[in-house]
Amino acid sequence: MEHLNLQVLAGEKALDREVEGGYCSDLISDFMANGGPGCLWLTLQTHMNVVAVALLTGAAGVVLTGGRGIPPEVCRKAEAEGLPLLSTSSRTFEVAGRLYQLLNP
Amino acid sequence: MTTFRADLHIHTALSPCAGEEMTPPAIVAAALRAGLQLIAVTDHNSAGNVAAVQEAARGTGLNVLAGMEVQTREDVHLVCLFNTAREAREWQREIYRHLPVGENREEYFGSQILMDAAGRETGRETRLLLGSVDLGVEEVVQRVNGLGGIVLPAHVDRPAYSLLANLGLIPPGLPVPALEVGLLSPEAACKKFPALSGWPLVAASDAHYPGDIGRRVTEYDLEAVNIAALTRALRRQHFKVVIDAGRNNFR
Numbered sequence: 001m002e003h004l005n006l007q008v009l010a011g012e013k014a015l016d017r018e019v020e021g022g023y024c025s026d027l028i029s030d031f032m033a034n035g036g037p038g039c040l041w042l043t044l045q046t047h048m049n050v051v052a053v054a055l056l057t058g059a060a061g062v063v064l065t066g067g068r069g070i071p072p073e074v075c076r077k078a079e080a081e082g083l084p085l086l087s088t089s090s091r092t093f094e095v096a097g098r099l100y101q102l103l104n105p
Numbered sequence: 106m107t108t109f110r111a112d113l114h115i116h117t118a119l120s121p122c123a124g125e126e127m128t129p130p131a132i133v134a135a136a137l138r139a140g141l142q143l144i145a146v147t148d149h150n151s152a153g154n155v156a157a158v159q160e161a162a163r164g165t166g167l168n169v170l171a172g173m174e175v176q177t178r179e180d181v182h183l184v185c186l187f188n189t190a191r192e193a194r195e196w197q198r199e200i201y202r203h204l205p206v207g208e209n210r211e212e213y214f215g216s217q218i219l220m221d222a223a224g225r226e227t228g229r230e231t232r233l234l235l236g237s238v239d240l241g242v243e244e245v246v247q248r249v250n251g252l253g254g255i256v257l258p259a260h261v262d263r264p265a266y267s268l269l270a271n272l273g274l275i276p277p278g279l280p281v282p283a284l285e286v287g288l289l290s291p292e293a294a295c296k297k298f299p300a301l302s303g304w305p306l307v308a309a310s311d312a313h314y315p316g317d318i319g320r321r322v323t324e325y326d327l328e329a330v331n332i333a334a335l336t337r338a339l340r341r342q343h344f345k346v347v348i349d350a351g352r353n354n355f356r
Contacts, residue, residue, distance in 0.1 A: 027270055028272050029272075031273070032273045045179060047179050047276075048276065049276060053274065071241075
């Protein structure tokens with residue numbers, strides 16, 4: 001968490017999940033096709049469908065990058081479903097670079 | 106009930122990506138040549154040429170709906186249709202408040218030409234119209250519905266700027282009467298994207314050049330040319346999609 005400069009918006013109880021990899025995409029349909037269980041999804045989309053598709057694919061969690069405004073109902077939905085939802089003002093590139101280093105020391 | 110052969114997604118020279126030859130008289134002439142009785146003017150994030158095309162069509166038998174193609178915060182394109190050019194202008198004022206500040210650079214994006222009914226230039230829109238407004242899909246739909254208009258999510262079967270590509274799923278309960286397919290036939294689109302089944306699917310050309318007009322049309326059975334009648338026809342599926350296979354090509 002501190003390595004990646006993330007704030008927890010929802011799903012705190014599930015933060016101990018194992019993260020097996022990451023995927024960066026702002027096309028939700030692309031994550032549907034290429035994301036999967038254990039995957040940490042980095043995206044700047046803040047639409048409610050991000051939560052739905054993260055749950056559908058079994059993603060480990062979602063990092064909302066770029067410090068965009070996040071609708072409160074998105075956080076509420078993620079909390080209700082126990083999905084770790086994190087945010088950062090850092091850009092996707094930077095978060096992905098750090099995450100890659102952490103996963104491949 | 107009358108059948109209207111319609112193309113409800115047409116850009117004018119105001120859209121930077123459209124040809125400068127998309128003048129009001131050229132659009133009307135091309136629509137009449139294609140045997141259309143109804144079109145909609147849908148420039149990117151602007152309704153600045155709507156009234157000019159309506160005036161150019163006066164007395165020709167061609168009906169022109171006021172519209173706009175809005176690009177939402179999620180980069181989703183939504184065709185918004187209104188009863189009058191006045192309502193579309195009102196919507197334009199709201200959209201301009203939510204557009205990012207930034208000037209058009211004609212050398213990169215193309216020119217954004219405002220015209221009169223004769224096709225003479227009356228000015229250039231200086232703000233860049235190719236951009237995402239700071240409103241989400243649901244916010245745009247709710248506001249357009251509130252102004253008495255309707256929203257048809259554009260080219261949902263395309264890989265970019267589409268509701269399905271960008272959002273993965275059709276948001277449940279989205280209050281739109283139909284979806285527009287922009288590449289495939291409705292049958293082929295449903296086969297490729299099962300999420301579309303059950304939705305009324307219409308087709309339109311998304312014309313950026315005169316030769317595009319009428320390549321994908323929908324024949325609507327309408328009691329009158331207005332939003333309420335169009336909404337009824339969409340919900341009852343009183344329409345038929347006609348695709349000109351020879352011209353169904355996209356740049």
